[in-house]
Amino acid sequence: MNETPVMHKERIVKDDGRYLIFYYFGDEPAPEVQPSTPAHQPASPDKEKA
């Protein structure tokens, strides 16, 4: 069986409240995203199914 690829996620929120997730694979940590506008904010986690 193959090793599990290391998956990194960088989650931001757009001006209008929609989320966007960058997926990166590899041993290196995810690069810090430089948003195109200052209104992108880190997202809060969504509620989960009980």
Add this chain to the structure above:
Amino acid sequence: VSELRWNPVLEEWVITATHRQDRTFFPPPEYCPLCPTKPGAFPTEIPAEEYDIVVFENKFPSLRREPPPPSVEGTDLYPVRPAAGVCEVVVYSSDHNGELATMPLGKIEKLVHVWADRFQELGSRPEVEYVFTFENKGKEIGVTLAHPHGQIYAYPYIPPVVERELRGCRNHYEAHGECLLCRILKDELADGRRIVAQNAGFVALVPFYARYPYEVHLFAREHRSAITDLDNEERRCLAELLQVVITKYNNLWNRSLPYIMVTHQRPTDGGDYPHYHYHIEFYPPYRTPDKLKYLAGSEAGAGAFINDTHAEDKARELRDTEPRTS
């Protein structure tokens, strides 16, 4: 404005989403909203160029995490619900001109892992009962953005086609004590005439009951109910067979073939689905190099598909198209 309206005749929900009339329609490449934002240029959806896969909420969603109240009041005859759920766009690459078939195998494998992650996250949301991953490719299918991408709809109900499949699979399971798709796969492998390609983890075939001439289904060899049940080797095998099938499609007539690709897997409504089997279905709209298979009177009005071809012939044609696998 979006809402769910109940059709009491067919007993199914219809999503109304009037704001989608205004969605972006085939912009020129320099205004593609799925390309990375360039310095000094207009802001696209994606504010960075270096990534493997990007997922974001659709700007023109049919379903929303925080849906508005319905625009009309429901009645006992016509129940109405907010259009709760999530609609995501999955961008495969920052390259505007790519497509799945031309991407490295490793890239497609990463996409499979992202699909699994989205199934896990979206399926854990309390309002989501079904996570539906799909790709519409080609203007013949109604695609409005050429940039390579797929979509994910997280529905607050089990959609009708899946519900019907679940019922058929449950009926067979209760009558025979076996998974229906495991049985179909076993018989198809023994017969061989409708097999298109295969590897250690997946089998691609034109189903005996194909509705479209070049319809192909990819079945997990082992009994799996959802993408999260696949181990890493099975995910690699799925990526490899996806690449093989789509490359065959493109080599069939030496052009990029449009298709609808959908994933069918167990619901996320908390139910038990041991009778259901993970698989992917492709529906290319062409029946010859220059003739489309239209969904006309019989198909659209009666739900009765008429296929002008035999699955055995189309499977042989695809099997004989490069790349060939054992």
